[in-house]
Amino acid sequence: MAEGLAQGLSGALLELRRLLDGELFPLAVGEVETDRRARRELVGQLDDYLLPRLAAIDAPLLAVVGGSTGAGKSTLVNSLVGERVSRAGVLRPTTLAPTLVTHPGDAAWFVAGHVLPGLPRVTGGGQGEPGALRVVEDARVPAGLALLDAPDIDSVVTANRELAAQLLAAADLWLFVTTAARYADEVPWGFLRTARERSTALAVILQRVPGDAAGPVGRDLTRLLEENGLGGTPLFVVPELALPEEDAALPAEVVRPVREWLEGLSADAQARARVVRQTLAGALDSLATRVPALAGAVERQRAAAGELRRLAERSYTSGMAAFDEGMRDGTLLRGEVLARWQDFIGTGDLMRSLESRIGRMRDRVVAVFTGRPAAARELRTALESGVEALVRSVADGAAERAVDAWLAVPAGRDLLERAGVARAGRLGRASPDLAGRAERAVRDWQGYVLDLVRTEGAERRGAARAASFGVNGLGLLLMLAVFASTGGLTGLEIGIAGGTSVLSQKVLEAVFGDQAVRKLTENARDDLRRRVRELMDGEQGRFTALLDDLTGPDPDELRAAAAAVRERRRELPEGKPR
Incomplete structure (x- = not known):
């Protein structure tokens, strides 16, 4: 009977020992050195004394x-x-x-x-x-x-x-x-x-x-x-x-x-057995306080890891907010995009006569779309480069904010030190391969926009008008409509970018109708945000991967293991001090 009880107790201790394996306290939280030492001491006593002694009480x-x-x-x-x-x-x-x-x-x-x-x-x-x-x-x-x-x-x-x-x-x-x-x-x-x-x-x-x-x-x-x-x-x-x-x-x-x-x-086997059982029982009883204390420390580690995860998430949520602002404030209609737009369709009389002569302007736009494919490609490439640059910029900003936020708390500083100074420096910038991934994402988005136009054009009564503009031309106008706001532009840029937005909107409405255009623009914008969000999630994953590596037992499992040992401990015969 005693052998069976010892085996049951040994099994409970082995389960506790399994849960204590690995690094329970990877983050600098509270008195972490004390916690680490307590874990080492407990593991040592399990390995060095409790398990071998239970295996051979009479040793x-x-x-x-x-x-x-x-x-x-x-x-x-x-x-x-x-x-x-x-x-x-x-x-x-x-x-x-x-x-x-x-x-x-x-x-x-x-x-x-x-x-x-x-x-x-x-x-x-x-x-x-x-x-x-x-x-x-x-x-x-x-x-x-x-x-x-x-x-x-x-x-x-x-x-x-x-x-x-x-x-x-x-x-x-x-x-x-x-x-x-x-x-x-x-x-x-x-x-x-x-x-x-x-x-x-x-x-x-x-x-x-x-x-x-x-x-x-x-x-x-x-x-x-x-x-x-x-x-x-x-x-x-x-x-x-x-x-x-x-x-x-x-x-x-x-x-x-x-x-x-x-x-x-x-010489006294009974006295020797009492000494063994006294020390053995005392060590087992000490687990009732030592293990729950470790479980509480593990919970503090989990809370700290959760806070670091939230800091990283907030940094990249702010990055998405910066991307949204970049879509609204006219940033993407600056510089190269404006230059290519002027090359593509011109300004001057076209802009000034837009409101009063939209029909003739539409004809001129058709002519431009059908007659200047090289300029259209350049405009599309410029817009693609602008979106990619915005993505890289917000990713750099989010990474820098995440690193700064982690450095501001002891747990984050400790984790970045464990990752290595060089790696932490790379974490403060966008991934080296982000540019390539952003390029593919923007091109896929442009393909999605063309599919939207192609599907909508096939379903409208004005399919002939849609065909006269061409899928590529209407798709390009829809891409420009996604960035229709001019809130961030000044002076001459407002006139040009505003004219760009109005012209794009008018032509699209003439082909598809205003309600359909709003839906098309919304779908195109949401799809671009989804793709950029996926890129940001991948960038954020560099931080959360450091936290995912911090594996440890469930605190409740530790407490349950201690409770199982306590139940088995009650079955162990009491020893009296000599």
Whole structure:
């Protein structure tokens, strides 16, 4: 029955572990470094302790010897074993590769990598590289229990501090070492409070205590343990001794109380099981608060990503608004388009006599359309180039606004930095291939306009008049009608562009009727907007693609996984502290 329960709990933990895989916190939101560290610690404890321990409840007990710099951890391990198995000395940091000392009968469990599977193993006489786990076999270590000499929790080397925290999280039992001079330091108490919060089995060794201070210091440390919710923690006091050399072992009688306590623990299977279950249950219970906290942090990440997405969307919505304004304000009837219009149809008498002699003007327009195909092509090309230039301009503006908006918030700055400075610089401008895509889109639109004219001309009674102008000619006039406003023009440009608009409108109305012209113009304008919107969506996609890459679990799935673990945890037999 117990095996089935463990398997069910392991399955719940494996699902939680799956959800924690990958980068949960890619954006600089809130205390993101704290969130990232909390995730790393939780994943480490799942991989290094919870899953392997549940797989083998009766495996040897792992006691990690941890503490501050210079507390004498390695000296204590060597003294307990009775052999120099771990390096001790005055240089800091001393413990580069953590050393695990185990009875030969238990060595296979630790060498196989069941516990701390991410650390490479070094066996035999090798010292090991930083980050490796050195496994030493010694028959003087009690069977069923291993000692692991961890790096300093306050090491000047960040990797050592992180490794020390990882090793302590993988322990069944902490042997926390401090000194009479440093027992009140805040860093050790931060770890001790973590042990309390997770109900980790714990013993404290107070070393280097002057003989006349043993009583007062011991009582003060006991008081601090009680005030921090750790009353009843086994406390061993090791007096200060003048050793012949720095790495000399402590006399056997000095460490005998600690050794006998450990030997009694290893010899008592029930006591050992209680230690394992106490620490295991405490680690499982801690998930009830640690996982929901991570879920809340994931929600903040999602909210920040959503805000960045909205900033990009607003930038390109503004770009579309700028394109709409460019269609209305006469911008596209400036410059080259005006010049080509003059070449195509002329101004002067044509413009001045338009209102009073629309019939004769229509005849002249027909003549122009049928007699000057080269000029018509040039006008159409100029209009095409003008639309393309407007698209590129609004795309550049939208990209610049999007980058500026992202740079204004920490999450956006962080994301752009992750994308790389060069890539972020490219994001501030339109895509290099936009010009080609815009050209194809405008040409497709012109083809759509010609199809509109062709269809409308075939359905009208005035099909003969439509045929006299030709599909290309009427299509060109309809394209000009799309940009009929002259709000952005001044002086002579108003007269020319206004005449262009009026003439186009009058000729189209004479052929199709005013209602049909309004519908044709509306359809042509909407189709152009749709095509430009697709181009803008593609440009915006360069920003949203950065957000789409930020994959992570659903916060509710994390909470549900924690709830599943909590349900299975209730089925685990309770362990009582020794």
